[in-house]
Structures are given as structure tokens and as C-alpha cells.
Amino acid sequence: MKNLIYIIIALFTFSSCENMLEEEVYDTRTVEDIYETPESANAVVLGVLKSLGAYNYYSAQMHQVLGFHSGLTGRRTGANSAKPLAQMKVTPSTAWIDKTYDGMYETIASANFVISTTDSVPDNDIEKNARGVALFSRAVSYFNLVRMYGGTPLVLEPILNEEEAHVPRATKDLVYKQIEKDLNEAWEFLYEVQPLTAMPSKWAAKAFMAKLYLRIASESNAADDWTKARDYAVEVITSGPYNLVPKYNDLFNLSKEFSSESIFELAFATVPDGGCAFPNIKGPHQTTEGASFGAWGRVIVLRAAYDRMLAAVGGVEDERMKLGALTNWNRHNGTIAISYPIKKGTKIDDVATSYLFYPGINKWNDPGSLNRNTAGNNFIVCRLAEMYLIAAEAENELNPLSQTAIDYLNIIRTRSRNSGSTGLPADYTTADFTTQEELMNAIMDERLVELVGELHTWFDARRRGVEYLTGVFNAHNDNLDYIKSAEGQSIYGTGIFKSANDFYFPTDEASVERNLLLPIPATVIQSNNAIGIEDQNPGY
Numbered sequence: 001m002k003n004l005i006y007i008i009i010a011l012f013t014f015s016s017c018e019n020m021l022e023e024e025v026y027d028t029r030t031v032e033d034i035y036e037t038p039e040s041a042n043a044v045v046l047g048v049l050k051s052l053g054a055y056n057y058y059s060a061q062m063h064q065v066l067g068f069h070s071g072l073t074g075r076r077t078g079a080n081s082a083k084p085l086a087q088m089k090v091t092p093s094t095a096w097i098d099k100t101y102d103g104m105y106e107t108i109a110s111a112n113f114v115i116s117t118t119d120s121v122p123d124n125d126i127e128k129n130a131r132g133v134a135l136f137s138r139a140v141s142y143f144n145l146v147r148m149y150g151g152t153p154l155v156l157e158p159i160l161n162e163e164e165a166h167v168p169r170a171t172k173d174l175v176y177k178q179i180e181k182d183l184n185e186a187w188e189f190l191y192e193v194q195p196l197t198a199m200p201s202k203w204a205a206k207a208f209m210a211k212l213y214l215r216i217a218s219e220s221n222a223a224d225d226w227t228k229a230r231d232y233a234v235e236v237i238t239s240g241p242y243n244l245v246p247k248y249n250d251l252f253n254l255s256k257e258f259s260s261e262s263i264f265e266l267a268f269a270t271v272p273d274g275g276c277a278f279p280n281i282k283g284p285h286q287t288t289e290g291a292s293f294g295a296w297g298r299v300i301v302l303r304a305a306y307d308r309m310l311a312a313v314g315g316v317e318d319e320r321m322k323l324g325a326l327t328n329w330n331r332h333n334g335t336i337a338i339s340y341p342i343k344k345g346t347k348i349d350d351v352a353t354s355y356l357f358y359p360g361i362n363k364w365n366d367p368g369s370l371n372r373n374t375a376g377n378n379f380i381v382c383r384l385a386e387m388y389l390i391a392a393e394a395e396n397e398l399n400p401l402s403q404t405a406i407d408y409l410n411i412i413r414t415r416s417r418n419s420g421s422t423g424l425p426a427d428y429t430t431a432d433f434t435t436q437e438e439l440m441n442a443i444m445d446e447r448l449v450e451l452v453g454e455l456h457t458w459f460d461a462r463r464r465g466v467e468y469l470t471g472v473f474n475a476h477n478d479n480l481d482y483i484k485s486a487e488g489q490s491i492y493g494t495g496i497f498k499s500a501n502d503f504y505f506p507t508d509e510a511s512v513e514r515n516l517l518l519p520i521p522a523t524v525i526q527s528n529n530a531i532g533i534e535d536q537n538p539g540y
Helices: 038-052 055-059 061-069 080-087 097-116 125-149 172-189 202-220 223-239 248-252 278-282 303-312 319-324 384-398 403-418 436-451 457-462 466-478 509-514 522-527
Strands: 006-014 021-030 073-075 262-266 299-301 328-330 336-338 353-355 379-383
Touching (some): 055 061, 061 299, 061 457, 097 125, 125 202, 202 223, 202 379, 248 319, 303 436, 303 466, 319 436, 379 384, 384 403, 384 436, 403 436, 436 457, 457 466
Antiparallel strands (some): 006 021
């Protein structure tokens, strides 16, 4: 049957340096032909990776949804219909939550096509690698889905008719098992060194196993799960072909992409149909250097999170905070913007400043961007620093306050100092901590400083459950700059500034539990006959 199937495939070409898939040229081939040559196989596989970088996924919408709703980062502006995300008052009809959900399933559909047209025991290395990339991409998307929306329909074959589109929710545990199965198979099939840098190698599958078990262990608190998280991370550190880049800033340098630290990186190019939007969604307001337009600056760092980051690095901004929580910047129009904790009205170099209330995320910039949706910055989905932090956290759970856990943490801090962060304090020692929880909090703070803006903070705020997320919400509420009187009037008290974008987060147990997940989108319940109102997440 396989030899009789005919399909339309999109053949994609690369821009310079293999930076992004650009043009589409359509051709008709048999399935058997597709996996005979690297060129035809790569065309199909790169199409799967392109779907990961679509606007509704890693290019834009996932950054907005998770950025607004994190509790550590928030919303400065962007679509009033999405404001409930920033208020922790999401409903099944809130803007964009359906877009990210759909974007992930579009990638799963692309991956399922490749998986269905390759053998479970592939005939040649080209077919093996194609199947491996598809399995890995499907695993990444299900990993995002289950963390954001909970148990979700497991669609493992191409949907050929309307009846097949009605699939019930699988349990969270079943989704985890499928992700593990896909990653294990991807490890077996993927090339160790890919001929195209945009493709994930087998080590990406191993790294995502560490990420998967970090999530599972955070929920189960089982020693076996923590052991797997640690051991997978350590295997990537010790056996994988990766090294931390010497200078933190180089991770986001447009001319130094696909670095030795990058484990899985999505490629984009500055072309009308191939760029990405996240650098301008997250870039500090009106900063696109060299361009005639300015970044939207929609996603910002909340003030309590900034305070937490600053304390973690000893009270003096290190190089990571200068990119991840910027407090003053030059706008593209020649003016200067400042934010918390700088006081409103402060001059920089005797120049008047405008005040924007929140620190900005300044990790990505493309001066050659054609518009706000076509930046050419790659996005690193997974990098080696995260493996060190996973190893540190898991080791501390297994052997509280161990020197090994502290050593993993210090490797990250040392790189920051070597990047020019002279104010960062000396390495941690066992004398700095008296309890396991203190070291755990230090590791979580280091994750925030190191990874802010890189789609980790939403998950980190939630994976340890209601108590941890309540602490995040309480810290935010304690930092708000105004309270409401009994008559509903604003009273400005101990806070520094008034901001129209500050919202009190609900901290009763039911509300916090509700915000551990996003709701199943209303459009899904309306269109999928196998999912009803009774299947909705708690509190929605």
C-alpha cells in the first residue's frame, strides 16, 4: 500500500547559513521516493520543523500566552482581549489560548504524516533520521500541550476524515508515557551529528528526557523520577557534544547562532514569509536597533520577579539581567526609557527620560528586520545551561545540600562572572544553605536569572504545585504600587509608581489551582464531539 500512496510535499530551500526555510516548491512523489535521497527527505522533515516555528507556535503566540500569564513576567500591552491572561482570570474564550493549542496540533499533524510514511524499522539512515525528527517534534509538542493544558487528545496517526477528528482527552500520565516513547525512538533514529544544523540531533532527544523527568519528578517527588531527571541531564553534560559558550551575551548574538551550547534551536531568517515575531513581542518598547520601527515590548518582567533576580545575583545586575531584565534603554527614536527600580523622572546622562514601569527583556534584536513579524533571530528551545540546572535541582532532591548540586549551580554563575559580571558574588558553598528548601529556592532563582524570556518561567512557576505558585502570586501582590479602598478608589501608599497594568493575583487555593493550567479552549469543546464541558480543567 505504501508504494501506491501519492502525496504533495513542500520542498524548502535555506537562506544563507541555513538560517530559515524560505521558498516553497511543490512536487508530486511516491512515499517510497521521498526517503531515497537526503534532499527529498529533508524537504519533508524541514516542513515539520517549520511548523514548530509558525506564528501560532514558537514564532509568536506561545511567547505571548506564557509571557502574559507567567506570574513572573507579565503584559505591558497587546490585545485587550488577552488582558485576562495577565490578570490570572483566563476563560476558555480568552484570546490566543486556542491559537497556541492549534499550533501545537498542526505540528503534530505534520509529524504524524512523516511517521506514518516511514517504517517502524526504517530501511536506511535517511528514513531513520526523518522518522526521528518527526518523533522528536511530536514529543516536544505533546510536552508543551500537557504542561499547558493537562491531559490532551493523543493523535498518533494522520486524520483522514471528520469522524477521526473527534478524539477524547488522554490522561496526563498517558501523554507522559507517549512522550517518553517518542523520545526513546527518536534517540535510536536521529543522527548524532546532523548534516543540517537546523535539525535536532539524538542528543536533543536525551535532553528532553531530562526535561520530561524534571516535570514528572516535580509532581511525583519520587526518588526514581528525580534520579532519571538527574542522570539524563548528566549524560548530556558529560557525553554530549556541548559546551557552555564563554560569554553569556553570545547566546543571543545574531551572528553566533547554533553555538556549542545550543541543543535544539529553531531557525528563522529575515524574509517576508520566514521571520519571527518574538524578538519584537519581548524586546523593550521601541528598541529595534537600526530599524525605523520599534519593538512592541508586550512582555515585561514583573517587579517582584526583578527583585528576586537581583537578590540572586547579590544586588548588582549581572550580564544576564542586562539582557533579561533591562532597566534603561535607548529607543530607536533617540529618546531614553527607564523602568523599575529606577525612580520616575531620573535623568540618564542628563537627558530626560520616559518611564515604562517594568524592566524589559532584551535578549534578541535584528536590525535588518523588515517589520515586527520578520526578525531573523533563532530561538534556542533547549541549551546546555538548562541541563546543569536540572542536574543541580535533581541532585539536591536526592542528596540534600550536596556539594555536587552546588557545583552544578556554580558552573552557571562562573560563566556569568566570566561574561563581565564583576558584581556577581563568589560561588556558593554548603555554608550558604541550612535546608534543602533554601538550596532549591536558590536553584529556582538561578533558573529565573539565566532563562527568563526563554519560555521556562511559566512552567517553573507551576510545576511544583499550588504552594509554590501561591508564593509567586503573594510576592507579586506584596509589590503592587496601589491598593483599593472600600469605596473602590485607588490609594497610593508605600509603592513607588502607579501602573495601569498591575493586577492583584487571586491567592485562594481554588484560584491558584485553576491557574496551574490553561483552560481547554472553547473552540475545541465546540468542535470535538469527544470532549465536553465536563472534561474542562478544574475551575474553568
